[in-house]
Amino acid sequence: MKLDFVLNNKRVSINVKGGLRLIDLLREQLDLVGTKEGCGKGECGACTVLLDGKPVCSCLILASQVRNREVTTIEGLSIEGEMHPAQEAFTETGAVQCGFCSPGLLLSTVALLNENPEPSREQIRRALSGNLCRCTGYEKIFEAVELASRRINGLSVQNDKV
Amino acid sequence: MSVVGKRVQRPESITRVKGGGLFADDSKYHGMLHAAVIRSPVARGIIQCINTESIIKKKGIEGVFTCKDIPGKNVIPVVIDDQPLLAERYVNYVGEPIAVVVAKDRETARTVAKNAKLKIKELPAILDILEARNHPDIHIFGDDNIFKHLKIRRGNPSSAFKKCDIILENIYRTPYQEHAYIEPHSVTAIPYPDGTIEVRGCMQCPFYVREAVTKSLNLPESKVRVIQSATGGAFGGKEDVPSLIACQAALPAMKLGKPVKLTYDRTEDMIAMSKRHPSWTYYKSGVTRDGILRAVEVEYIIDGGAYSTLSAVVLFRGTVHAVGPYRCPNVKVDSYAVATNKVPCGAFRGFGSPQVLFAAESQMDELANRLDMDPVEIRRRNLLRVGDETITGQKLKNSVGLEKSLDKVIQVSGWTPGGCKQDGVGYGFSTIFYGVGLGAGGKHMARTGARVIVHADGSVSFSVGTTELGQGMITVLSQIVADEIGVPLECVDMIPTDTSRVPDSGPTVASRATTMSGNALKDACTKIRNTLRSEASEMLGCSLDEIDFDNGLVSNKGDSIPLIEVIKSCSFKRLSLSAEGWHTSPPTTFDDKTGTGDVYVTYAWATNLAKVKVDRETGEINILKIWSAHDVGKAINPTLAEGQIEGGVLQGLGYAVMEDMKSDSRGAIINPEFSTYIIPTAQDQPEIVPLIVEEPYPDGPFGAKGFGEQPLMGIAPAVANAVFDAVRVRIRELPVTPEKVWQGLRNK
Amino acid sequence: MTKYKTINPTTLDEALETLNGCNVMPIAGGTDLLVKFYEVYGKSLPKLVVLDGLIPLHEIKTENDRISLGPLVTFSEIENSPELRKAAPQLVQAASVAGSVQIRNRATIGGNIANGSPSGDLIPPLYVLNAELELSSVNGRRSIPIDKFFKGPGITVLEKNELITSISFDKTFENGFFLRLATRKALAISKVSVAANYSMQNGTITNVRIALGAVAPTVIRAPRTEEYLSGKELNDNVLSTAAKLIKEEAKPISDIRSIADYRREMVGVLLKRGLNGIPQSE
Structure with a gap:
C-alpha cells in the first residue's frame, strides 16, 4: 500500500506493507537506524519516536497507523547539522554512556521541554520513566534536561564542574 | 595544559546523540542473510532427532546447521572446555543451542527456529545447588557436579571462635541478576574470498571471540579478524557469551559464503545468556567485646548452571573478597561453583563478590548491633590500612583509601551515631573493596598491547585491545595519549578495537582497561616522544633534558616551537612516529592449598551509606538517598568516574530491592522480559551522591586504578542494613521486597 | 522485520x-x-x-451528567482531560499511573477493557462508576454493565465480530480515588489496586462503591464492605473494620509480582488510605 506521512519535517510517500511495524519501516526500509530496538514490547523505550510531537514506542505501532501524521526520529532533531539544545546538553553533562538508549531519551526529553519548558526534577523523572537506561543511573540525564531547559529559556548557565 | 584529571566530554557522545553510533544491528552487508537459533525446550534430555531436511525445505530457508557441520572443535573455550557450540547428544538447560537456521530475512529465520520440531527424550534434571553438589545419580559435570572448590585457611578459626564474646551464624541467599544491557546481543560474520572471516559485533573481549571462531572453524588466528561494534552496555554480559554467538553466525557464513547476521530478541537474550550466579552462603563470624573481628568461617556456593564458563574465576573473586575489607587473623573459607541444569552463569559487574559481600556486610552490621556499637565504629576498628594483611596474607603497601572513603561519606552526609530520626527512617553502611584487574585467577592474560601513530599533520590515532562499553574508555585513554604526546585532545582518535591491530590484549573485564591499556599507551607514547624530543633538541639547539612538551608547544628555557613543526620535521626526515606499547601486570600469586598469596596488584576501596524510609503498613522501601565514596587512585576524568558510581549504584539498588529472575520447576525462566524482570526506572532513582577519593596507585597511569565494578557491589547490604535500622527487620535473602519486609514486620 | x-x-x-x-x-x-x-x-x-481511522471513536462526549468515551480515547487523553478530572477522578488517577508516557500516549480505554486483565488499571474505576459498555457488530448493538463483561483473566463476553464502541457513566459522586501498589514506580503492572466512589453527607459516607484489581480472576466489587460502610462516620474503628472485611472479599493468588497474603492485606491498607485521603505514593 501507499503510505503518506511527514517524517522529520519532510513529506514522505512510500510503498510499504501496511502491517510493517513503524520501527522496521524506519530502520530497514528508510535506513534511519538511530531508532533502536531494545525489547520489541514497549518496555524499554529505546525505540521512542515522536508521533505528532508525542513520544510513542515505534515497536508497537504499525506503519499504517502513521498515515497522514507527523513522525520525528532522532535523525530529525538536528536542524541543518545544528544540534538541538537537548543533544548538546546530553554530551556536556555526561548523560551518554553506551548511548543505545540516548536517542529514545532525547526524544522524550524534547517532547517534555516542548510541553513544559521548565520542568521540575519530579516532572523530568516522570517524563523519562518510559526510557530504561542501565548505564548512567539517570543522574546526569536529569542534569542534561535541566541544562537544556535553562538554555532554551535563555537563562544563564553555569557549569561549575568544568 | 594537561587534560588528565579534567572533565572533558566524550568524543563519541556527539555521534551517539545524533543516532549515528553504529551498533551491531545497524549495519547491512551485501547479500546478507539472517540466522536464528533452535534451542532446547527441556532442562535435561537426549536429542533423538533433529529433522533438518524438513526445515531446509521451508520457504526462504538457506541452510540449517548442527554440530555435525562444525569443521573444528565443537567447543566454546573459556576456562574448561566443557561447553559445546551446538549440543551433540545431550542438552543440559532450557535454551541450549542445538542448531542454527539461516534465512533471507530475520522473521523467517526466527519463526522457523521457534517452530522447529525436535525429538528429545526428557531426563530428570537438577535445579538446586545444594541438591546438585555431590548428587549420587545425576552428573552434569564430573562425578560431583562441582566445577571448582576453593579454600582459604588462615590462623585457627575453631580455637579463635572459643575466645570470641559474640558469634553469629546465618544463611544468606541471592538470586540471578540479569545484566539488562539495553542493546540485545548482535553479531555479523562476513566471509572473504581468501578464506578470512571477519566478525563484527557487540562484545567486551574480541580476543575471546577470535579464539572461539578459530577453534570451531579450524582456522588460523591470522584468518579471523574480530572488530568490536559500538556496544550498548555490557556489565559482564558481553564477556564470554559473544564467543558463542559469533560462532553461531560464523559457521553458516563460512559454509554459505555470505555475510550472516544474528541478533537475539530480548526474550531469547534473557533466557539463554549469562547472568549473575545465584548463591547460598553460610556465614559465621566472631568478635571480642571490643568489636575486634577474630574469626570468620564461610561456606559459599554459587550456581554455575550447566557449563563451567567463567564460574571458576567468578568463584575465585568471591572467595578472596569473602571477609570484606577487614583484618581477620583466623579465616576458613570453602567455596564451590556447582553445576545445575540451568542457563550457564557468567561475569557480572563485581564477579562473584556482591553475593558474598551482601553476607559479610550484613553480618558486620548485626555484630555491631549485638555489641551495641555503631556501625561506623565497628568498621573503623577492623578496616584495612596500609601495612595490614588481607585474609590471603597480602600485605598492603600503598593506595588504601578505605578509611578516607568512610570519613568522606560521614562528612558529606552529616551522619552521626544514633542521631535523631523520624519513624521508619534508617541508615545503612557498607564498606567494601575490589581487587583490581584479573589477579592471580587470570594472570596468564594480564598483558595488553597498544599502537600509537602520530600522523604528519599532527593528528594522532591509537589502537588498543580493550573495548569501549559505555564506561568511557575511549575518553580516558584519549586523555592519556593527549598528555603523553603533548597534543590537544581534539587531535586524538581511537580506532575501533580490532584484533588485527594489536596483539592479544586479554579481555575488557575486571575494571582493567584504564590501567592496562593506559600503561601500554604510555609505553608507546614514550617511544614516540623520545623521537620527538631528539628532533626538537636539534631544532632548538639544546640538550635532550631541557626539552619540555606542553599544550602543542615544545620549549626549552627561552625558546619554543610548535610541536607540529617538530612532527613535520620528523616526517620530512622519514623518522617513524609510530610505536607499539606493551604492558604486563606485576606478578600475582595464589596458593590453592592454603589460599594465600598476593592476589591482586592493588585494591579499590569504597564506603556506601543508604538512607531509606520504610512504610510500616505496606513494607515498601523508599530509598531516599545514597552516598557512595570510592578510592579510585586518580580520577582521569571525574565526570566519567561519577558516571560509573551513579550507574553502578542504581544497578546495585535494582539488585537490592527489585530484580529477581526466577525459574520454574522444570528449569525454564519465567520472567524473561522487561515487564516481569523489573529494573529501576527514572522514577525509582533516589538522589545519588558520588564521592571520589584519590589515594594514588604508583603503578597505574597517573596513579589511577580500576574501580568500575565496585559501585554496584556494596549497595544491597547498605540497603538491607538501612531497612534493619529503620524497622528492625533483617532480610537475608535478596531482593529486599515489600513482601519480605511486611512478613518480617508481621512476624515480630 | x-x-x-x-x-x-x-x-x-x-x-x-x-x-x-x-x-x-x-x-x-x-x-x-x-x-x-x-x-x-x-x-x-x-x-x-x-481502528485508528475511526474518528468518532476517539471522542470524549458529555451530555448533562452523562459522560461517554469512545474506545480509542487514550490514557493520556483521560489523564489530561479537565472534564474527567472533576467527573471521574479515580479514572484519571488510574490513567496517570499506568505504564509510561509512551504507553499512555497509545494505550486506549477500549483496549484496556477488551484485554480483560484483572490488573488493567482503568477497570476498577469503571466498576465504581457503574460504567456501561456499548458493544456493536453487524448484527446491531447491545449494552452491558462493565461488571458483566468479564468472565475470567483475559476472557470476556465480547464476541469475535464485536467492538466496544462506547464506555459511558454518570459523573461521579463527590469523592473517589484509585490507589495501587506495583513492583516499581513507573512502567509497572499493579500488584493490587483499589478504586472507590462515594459521597459524604453530614460526616457520614453514602453511595459507596469499591472495586478491587489484581486480587481475583477479574476485577471485583466488595459488596459486604460497601454495605458495612454505608451510613457510617469515618473514624479509625470503622476504617479498621472495613479493612478487615474487605480482605475477606479479595481472592488473590501468588504470582511473579507478589504473594497472596500480602495482596489480601494490602487491599485493606489501600482502602483505609484512600478513605483517609492519602494520595498515591510515587
Whole structure:
C-alpha cells in the first residue's frame, strides 16, 4: 500500500506493507537506524519516536497507523547539522554512556521541554520513566534536561564542574 | 595544559546523540542473510532427532546447521572446555543451542527456529545447588557436579571462635541478576574470498571471540579478524557469551559464503545468556567485646548452571573478597561453583563478590548491633590500612583509601551515631573493596598491547585491545595519549578495537582497561616522544633534558616551537612516529592449598551509606538517598568516574530491592522480559551522591586504578542494613521486597 | 522485520463488516496486543483491523451528567482531560499511573477493557462508576454493565465480530480515588489496586462503591464492605473494620509480582488510605 506521512519535517510517500511495524519501516526500509530496538514490547523505550510531537514506542505501532501524521526520529532533531539544545546538553553533562538508549531519551526529553519548558526534577523523572537506561543511573540525564531547559529559556548557565 | 584529571566530554557522545553510533544491528552487508537459533525446550534430555531436511525445505530457508557441520572443535573455550557450540547428544538447560537456521530475512529465520520440531527424550534434571553438589545419580559435570572448590585457611578459626564474646551464624541467599544491557546481543560474520572471516559485533573481549571462531572453524588466528561494534552496555554480559554467538553466525557464513547476521530478541537474550550466579552462603563470624573481628568461617556456593564458563574465576573473586575489607587473623573459607541444569552463569559487574559481600556486610552490621556499637565504629576498628594483611596474607603497601572513603561519606552526609530520626527512617553502611584487574585467577592474560601513530599533520590515532562499553574508555585513554604526546585532545582518535591491530590484549573485564591499556599507551607514547624530543633538541639547539612538551608547544628555557613543526620535521626526515606499547601486570600469586598469596596488584576501596524510609503498613522501601565514596587512585576524568558510581549504584539498588529472575520447576525462566524482570526506572532513582577519593596507585597511569565494578557491589547490604535500622527487620535473602519486609514486620 | 496483515477501515460500518470475516482481530493502541501477538497466535496470525481511522471513536462526549468515551480515547487523553478530572477522578488517577508516557500516549480505554486483565488499571474505576459498555457488530448493538463483561483473566463476553464502541457513566459522586501498589514506580503492572466512589453527607459516607484489581480472576466489587460502610462516620474503628472485611472479599493468588497474603492485606491498607485521603505514593 501507499503510505503518506511527514517524517522529520519532510513529506514522505512510500510503498510499504501496511502491517510493517513503524520501527522496521524506519530502520530497514528508510535506513534511519538511530531508532533502536531494545525489547520489541514497549518496555524499554529505546525505540521512542515522536508521533505528532508525542513520544510513542515505534515497536508497537504499525506503519499504517502513521498515515497522514507527523513522525520525528532522532535523525530529525538536528536542524541543518545544528544540534538541538537537548543533544548538546546530553554530551556536556555526561548523560551518554553506551548511548543505545540516548536517542529514545532525547526524544522524550524534547517532547517534555516542548510541553513544559521548565520542568521540575519530579516532572523530568516522570517524563523519562518510559526510557530504561542501565548505564548512567539517570543522574546526569536529569542534569542534561535541566541544562537544556535553562538554555532554551535563555537563562544563564553555569557549569561549575568544568 | 594537561587534560588528565579534567572533565572533558566524550568524543563519541556527539555521534551517539545524533543516532549515528553504529551498533551491531545497524549495519547491512551485501547479500546478507539472517540466522536464528533452535534451542532446547527441556532442562535435561537426549536429542533423538533433529529433522533438518524438513526445515531446509521451508520457504526462504538457506541452510540449517548442527554440530555435525562444525569443521573444528565443537567447543566454546573459556576456562574448561566443557561447553559445546551446538549440543551433540545431550542438552543440559532450557535454551541450549542445538542448531542454527539461516534465512533471507530475520522473521523467517526466527519463526522457523521457534517452530522447529525436535525429538528429545526428557531426563530428570537438577535445579538446586545444594541438591546438585555431590548428587549420587545425576552428573552434569564430573562425578560431583562441582566445577571448582576453593579454600582459604588462615590462623585457627575453631580455637579463635572459643575466645570470641559474640558469634553469629546465618544463611544468606541471592538470586540471578540479569545484566539488562539495553542493546540485545548482535553479531555479523562476513566471509572473504581468501578464506578470512571477519566478525563484527557487540562484545567486551574480541580476543575471546577470535579464539572461539578459530577453534570451531579450524582456522588460523591470522584468518579471523574480530572488530568490536559500538556496544550498548555490557556489565559482564558481553564477556564470554559473544564467543558463542559469533560462532553461531560464523559457521553458516563460512559454509554459505555470505555475510550472516544474528541478533537475539530480548526474550531469547534473557533466557539463554549469562547472568549473575545465584548463591547460598553460610556465614559465621566472631568478635571480642571490643568489636575486634577474630574469626570468620564461610561456606559459599554459587550456581554455575550447566557449563563451567567463567564460574571458576567468578568463584575465585568471591572467595578472596569473602571477609570484606577487614583484618581477620583466623579465616576458613570453602567455596564451590556447582553445576545445575540451568542457563550457564557468567561475569557480572563485581564477579562473584556482591553475593558474598551482601553476607559479610550484613553480618558486620548485626555484630555491631549485638555489641551495641555503631556501625561506623565497628568498621573503623577492623578496616584495612596500609601495612595490614588481607585474609590471603597480602600485605598492603600503598593506595588504601578505605578509611578516607568512610570519613568522606560521614562528612558529606552529616551522619552521626544514633542521631535523631523520624519513624521508619534508617541508615545503612557498607564498606567494601575490589581487587583490581584479573589477579592471580587470570594472570596468564594480564598483558595488553597498544599502537600509537602520530600522523604528519599532527593528528594522532591509537589502537588498543580493550573495548569501549559505555564506561568511557575511549575518553580516558584519549586523555592519556593527549598528555603523553603533548597534543590537544581534539587531535586524538581511537580506532575501533580490532584484533588485527594489536596483539592479544586479554579481555575488557575486571575494571582493567584504564590501567592496562593506559600503561601500554604510555609505553608507546614514550617511544614516540623520545623521537620527538631528539628532533626538537636539534631544532632548538639544546640538550635532550631541557626539552619540555606542553599544550602543542615544545620549549626549552627561552625558546619554543610548535610541536607540529617538530612532527613535520620528523616526517620530512622519514623518522617513524609510530610505536607499539606493551604492558604486563606485576606478578600475582595464589596458593590453592592454603589460599594465600598476593592476589591482586592493588585494591579499590569504597564506603556506601543508604538512607531509606520504610512504610510500616505496606513494607515498601523508599530509598531516599545514597552516598557512595570510592578510592579510585586518580580520577582521569571525574565526570566519567561519577558516571560509573551513579550507574553502578542504581544497578546495585535494582539488585537490592527489585530484580529477581526466577525459574520454574522444570528449569525454564519465567520472567524473561522487561515487564516481569523489573529494573529501576527514572522514577525509582533516589538522589545519588558520588564521592571520589584519590589515594594514588604508583603503578597505574597517573596513579589511577580500576574501580568500575565496585559501585554496584556494596549497595544491597547498605540497603538491607538501612531497612534493619529503620524497622528492625533483617532480610537475608535478596531482593529486599515489600513482601519480605511486611512478613518480617508481621512476624515480630 | 515484523510484518502483519492489516485492513484499514475508515468508517465504523466498514470496520464491523470487516470484523465479521474470518481470522481477523481489531487493533487500537496495540500496547497489549502487539506484545503478545506472536506468542498467542504463532503461525496463524489473524489479520489486524486497524481502528485508528475511526474518528468518532476517539471522542470524549458529555451530555448533562452523562459522560461517554469512545474506545480509542487514550490514557493520556483521560489523564489530561479537565472534564474527567472533576467527573471521574479515580479514572484519571488510574490513567496517570499506568505504564509510561509512551504507553499512555497509545494505550486506549477500549483496549484496556477488551484485554480483560484483572490488573488493567482503568477497570476498577469503571466498576465504581457503574460504567456501561456499548458493544456493536453487524448484527446491531447491545449494552452491558462493565461488571458483566468479564468472565475470567483475559476472557470476556465480547464476541469475535464485536467492538466496544462506547464506555459511558454518570459523573461521579463527590469523592473517589484509585490507589495501587506495583513492583516499581513507573512502567509497572499493579500488584493490587483499589478504586472507590462515594459521597459524604453530614460526616457520614453514602453511595459507596469499591472495586478491587489484581486480587481475583477479574476485577471485583466488595459488596459486604460497601454495605458495612454505608451510613457510617469515618473514624479509625470503622476504617479498621472495613479493612478487615474487605480482605475477606479479595481472592488473590501468588504470582511473579507478589504473594497472596500480602495482596489480601494490602487491599485493606489501600482502602483505609484512600478513605483517609492519602494520595498515591510515587
